[in-house]
Amino acid sequence: NLGSDKNALRNTRKEILKARRELERDLAASRRQISRSVRRRVSGSDLVTKKRTDEPVSNEERVKILQMVESGLINVGEAELLMAAIEGNDLDISES
Numbered sequence: 001n002l003g004s005d006k007n008a009l010r011n012t013r014k015e016i017l018k019a020r021r022e023l024e025r026d027l028a029a030s031r032r033q034i035s036r037s038v039r040r041r042v043s044g045s046d047l048v049t050k051k052r053t054d055e056p057v058s059n060e061e062r063v064k065i066l067q068m069v070e071s072g073l074i075n076v077g078e079a080e081l082l083m084a085a086i087e088g089n090d091l092d093i094s095e096s
Contacts, residue, residue: 038078038085057083 065082068074074082
């Protein structure tokens with residue numbers, strides 16, 4: 001029956017959209033959690049973490065971040081987030 005097929009398709013689309021919204025909400029929560037985790041882990045360091053808008057990460061800051069990765073304090077993805085945060089940029093963590 002064509003009518004029931006259309007209804008089934010509509011219901012499937014609704015379920016897909018609902019699942020997508022839930023995934024996007026979970027992803028946003030995960031991003032916030034990662035951001036908080038990185039801030040907590042580096043709060044004791046002497047990195048300058050105030051937000052800048054047009055300054056790249058300095059070599060000194062980059063070395064300190066890489067040392068944190070080497071020591072296991074943060075992972076590579078968190079290092080990328082930290083460098084982006086220092087520069088005042090948003091980083092899409094779905095790529096990390």
